[in-house]
Every structure is written in structure tokens, then in C-alpha cells.
Amino acid sequence: MPLDDWTTSEIRDQTYKYDLRRGFFEGILSAGIQTFALFIAIRYYNAGEGLKSLIAAAPFMGMMLSLPLVHYTAGKGFKKSSCGAIPSIVTGTCLIVAAWIPSLGLYTLMIVIAYICRSAILPFLTSIYGDNYPHNKRGAKFSKPLLITVAASSMFGFAGSSLLEIDITYFSWVFTLLGICAFAKAWALNSMPSKLVEENSHEHPLGNLKYAVKDRDFGYVLLTWFIMGFANLWVLPLRVDYVASANYGIEASPFIVALIITIVPETMRLIFIPFWARLFDRMNFVILRMILNVLFGAGIAIFFISKNLFVIGTGSALIGVAFAGGSIAWTLWVTKYAPPGKVSAYMSVHVGLTGIRGTIGPMIGYWTAGQIGVIMTGWVSCGLMILATLMLIPEIRHGQRRTLSN
Numbered sequence: 388m389p390l391d392d393w394t395t396s397e398i399r400d401q402t403y404k405y406d407l408r409r410g411f412f413e414g415i416l417s418a419g420i421q422t423f424a425l426f427i428a429i430r431y432y433n434a435g436e437g438l439k440s441l442i443a444a445a446p447f448m449g450m451m452l453s454l455p456l457v458h459y460t461a462g463k464g465f466k467k468s469s470c471g472a473i474p475s476i477v478t479g480t481c482l483i484v485a486a487w488i489p490s491l492g493l494y495t496l497m498i499v500i501a502y503i504c505r506s507a508i509l510p511f512l513t514s515i516y517g518d519n520y521p522h523n524k525r526g527a528k529f530s531k532p533l534l535i536t537v538a539a540s541s542m543f544g545f546a547g548s549s550l551l552e553i554d555i556t557y558f559s560w561v562f563t564l565l566g567i568c569a570f571a572k573a574w575a576l577n578s579m580p581s582k583l584v585e586e587n588s589h590e591h592p593l594g595n596l597k598y599a600v601k602d603r604d605f606g607y608v609l610l611t612w613f614i615m616g617f618a619n620l621w622v623l624p625l626r627v628d629y630v631a632s633a634n635y636g637i638e639a640s641p642f643i644v645a646l647i648i649t650i651v652p653e654t655m656r657l658i659f660i661p662f663w664a665r666l667f668d669r670m671n672f673v674i675l676r677m678i679l680n681v682l683f684g685a686g687i688a689i690f691f692i693s694k695n696l697f698v699i700g701t702g703s704a705l706i707g708v709a710f711a712g713g714s715i716a717w718t719l720w721v722t723k724y725a726p727p728g729k730v731s732a733y734m735s736v737h738v739g740l741t742g743i744r745g746t747i748g749p750m751i752g753y754w755t756a757g758q759i760g761v762i763m764t765g766w767v768s769c770g771l772m773i774l775a776t777l778m779l780i781p782e783i784r785h786g787q788r789r790t791l792s793n
Contacts, residue, residue: 398580402519403528405578410532412572414539416505419482419565420446422544422649424498425627426551426641427558432491440750443624445499447745449506454739455592457510457731462586467511467518467731470584472577474504479569486562505569506742508576509718510734515581517722517730523668525719530664533714537656544649551641585728595732596739604785605724605733608673609740611775611782615680617744618771621752622687622764628753629691629761630699637694647700652707656714663712672723673783676716677776682709684772691765717741 393401424442428434434442460470478501485497520528550557599606630639630647639647666675686709690702717737725733756764 393580398519399521399528401578401580402515403531405575406528406532407535409572409575409579410535411539412568412575413532414536414541415543415568416478416565416572417536418540418543418547418649418653419562420502420505421540422627422645423547423551423558423561423565424502425624426631426644427555428491428495428498429628429631430641431555431558432494434491434495436753438491438495439624439628440753441495442498443749444746445502446506447620447742447748448499449503449742450509450738451742451746452503453507453510453742454595454735456507457584457735458592458594460584461731463584465584466581467515467584468577468579468581471508471511471515472573474508475569475573475576477504478502479566479573482562482566482569486559486566501569506738509738510731511581511584512576513718513721513734514584514731515579516719517725518582519580522722525722526664526667526715529715529719530660533664534657534660537653537660537711541650541653541657544645544653545642548642548645548649555641585731595735598729598733599736599740602724604782605721607782608676608720608724608779609737611778612676612737613740613744614778615683615772615775616741617748618768618775619683619687620745621748621755622691622768623752624749625752625756625761625764626690626703630696635694635761637696639696643696647696647703651700651703652710655704655707656711659708659711660715663715666712667715667719671783672716672720673779673785675712676720677779679709679712679716680772680776680779682706683713684769684776687765687772688769691762 424445425439428439428442456470481497481501481504485494485501488494488497516525516529547561550561599609627644627648629635630637631644632638663675682705686702686705686707688702689705690699692702693699721733721737722730752764755767759767
């Protein structure tokens with residue numbers, strides 16, 4: 388049925404229905420990249436720093452490629468939902484190949500392609516939310532599928548790690564299930580009612596970057612987000628390495644690694660998502676972002692300050708609390724800044740810049756940890772997050788205006 392024949396409530400309800408399903412399958416895929424993809428590279432294949440950095444950077448390479456993807460699909464008659472579904476099919480295919488071909492090189496290639504495609508679709512999904520949900524309900528509507536995502540990630544982290552405790556070669560079945568979930572996610576995405584990808588007004592794939600210059604508030608928030616996000620993302624793979632690798636003297640079991648990296652933070656996300664969703668719909672967004680920055684910084688500092696698993700777990704829990712709000716803010720904040728019809732374009736800039744910092748971050752993180760140690764690297768990250776928070780102070784009044792106008 389053409390979208391013009393749907394009522395507003397039908398569009399909203401159908402989007403919500405299939406987004407709940409998408410959220411479940413996305414949660415399992417999230418556990419795959421957070422824990423298992425890197426863990427198998429470290430423990431089963433004994434991968435070097437370069438390949439580990441490549442795997443950790445894969446989701447962010449996809450974000451970087453979202454800029455040209457949005458550009459080349461704009462005005463071509465493609466539905467936003469279809470632009471999300473097709474890359475998800477590629478993700479599923481690559482994960483299944485990675486599961487059964489015993490080669491480190493091919494495993495790395497397939498994982499990288501799979502998670503590039505998973506992340507490249509994000510601007511289309513956010514644009515669907517912007518089109519189909521009322522502005523004062525987006526946080527609440529997005530929070531329910533996100534809760535399911537987090538719950539599924541935590542449960543699959545437990546189940547998958549328990550299986551690997553029995554025999555690490557069972558990772559083939561773990562990644563086969565990940566591939567099947569990617570196919571199911573593609574079905575859920577394609578079932579969402581959506582408009583066509585809007586026409587753009589420029590001729591080259593990086594043209595959307597102009598909005599970071601033309602909209603000064605948007606560009607300034609992007610700058611502070613880049614600093615904070617870089618500080619967060621360059622230690623993301625180091626968290627897995629810190630507790631899993633023998634290099635740092637911990638060398639935890641698969642279950643403990645999954646507990647600290649996935650189960651604990653995802654459980655905290657599950658608890659705090661409704662709280663942050665309510666604040667996102669009601670609160671000055673800039674103040675909300677500042678609070679989240681402080682929580683991230685404190686969590687990272689605590690995580691790397693000790694080799695005691697309880698202390699590390701406490702830091703991981705605090706990171707999970709921050710990620711609960713960060714997930715909502717990261718996905719939806721451009722809906723407060725973008726003019727009508729420009730959500731995909733604005734989001735592609737935000738996602739693309741996230742991709743840049745996420746791609747180079749792990750490589751710089753591993754290099755920095757080798758130079759000054761992981762503990763000092765954690766403190767540097769904390770300092771950068773404090774800097775990004777202080778930079779947001781002049782933007783508070785603009786954030787209040789954006790909140791009221793949306």
C-alpha cells in the first residue's frame with residue numbers, strides 16, 4: 388500500500404511494531420561486534436595489533452561510508468527502509484562465511500565487511516524515526532526497541548560466552564546465528580513504512596558536510612562530540628584487550644570477558660534507558676550531553692585504574708549507564724537540529740564523522756597504550772572528555788532553544 392494511503396497513527400504503529408523486532412536482532416549483532424568478533428581474533432586466531440585494530444574499526448568504517456551512501460541513493464527513488472535492508476543482507480552473508488572458513492585473513496575480511504554494512508545504514512533509520520514519530524515522542528518510541536536491543540545483547544553475551552567456555556571452536560555456530568539475525572533484521576527494516584530518500588542539492592558525495600559549516604550550532608556540537616567520541620572510541624577495543632589478553636596480566640575467561648564487556652554494561656543500559664529517554668524528550672539537550680560526558684570519563688578512568696575485576700566491573704557499569712543515554716542522544720539528537728527533510732543529510736554528517744574517529748581511534752589507542760600504558764591512556768581519555776564538556780558551556784542557551792523549537 389502506498390505510504391500516502393496510510394494514516395499518521397498507522398505509520399507510527401507499524402514503524403514501532405517492526406522496530407521492536409529490529410531491536411531484538413540488532414542486540415544479538417551488537418554483542419557479536421562488542422565481544423565475540425575481537426575475542427575470537429585474539430584467542431582463536433592470535434591476531435596481531437593491525438588486524439585487531441581493523442576489526443575494532445569496522446563499524447566506524449561503515450559510518451564513514453554512510454556519507455557517500457546517502458549521497459548516491461538520494462533522489463533515485465529508493466525507499467529508506469530498503470536502503471537499510473540490503474546492506475543487512477550483506478552483513479548476514481559475510482558473518483556466515485566468517486563462521487566456517489578457517490582463515491584469519493578471510494575471517495577478518497568478512498567481519499570487517501559485515502560490520503561496515505551494519506553501520507552504514509544508520510542515517511536511513513534515524514530519518515525514518517524523524518519522518519514517522521512526533522518530535523516530542525521520539526525518545527520514548529526509540530527507547531523501547533533500544534531496551535530490547537540491550538536485553539538481547541546481554542542475553543546473547545551470556546549464552547555465547549557460555550558456549551565458548553565449553554569449546555572455543557563453537558564460535559562457528561555463534562557467528563552462524565549472528566548471520567541469521569542479520570537476515571531477520573533486514574526483513575524487519577524492509578517492513579517499516581518509509582519515504583523515499585530525499586533529493587540532495589550537491590554533486591559530490593561529501594557535499595552534506597556543508598551543513599556543519601552553514602549551521603554553526605550543529606557544527607560546534609559536532610566538534611565537541613568529535614573530541615569526546617574520539618576519547619571514548621580509542622579505548623573501546625582496549626577494554627577487551629585489557630581483560631582478555633595475557634599482555635596485561637588478567638587473561639580472563641570467555642565468560643568473565645563477556646560479563647565485563649557486554650553483560651554488566653548492557654544490564655545497566657537496560658535499567659537506565661527509560662530514565663534517559665524521558666530526559667531526552669524534556670531536557671536541554673546540551674546539558675544532557677554534558678552529564679553523559681562526565682559519566683563516560685569517570686567510567687573509563689575507573690576501568691583502567693586497576694587490575695581488580697570488581698573495580699574494572701564498576702567502571703564498566705558506569706560506562707553502561709552513560710551508554711544508556713548516549714545511545715538515545717547519538718541516534719536522535721540531529722532531529723533537534725535538522726530542518727524538515729534534512730534529517731538523513733544531517734545524520735550522514737554526524738555518522739560519517741563518528742566513522743572517522745572510530746576508524747582511526749582504535750589504531751591510535753593501541754599505539755598510545757604501547758607508548759604510555761593503558762592506565763595513562765584511560766586518564767588521557769578522561770581529560771579529553773572533560774575538555775569536550777567545558778566546551779559545551781557556551782552552547783547551553785542554544786540547546787534550550789533547540790529543545791523548545793522541536
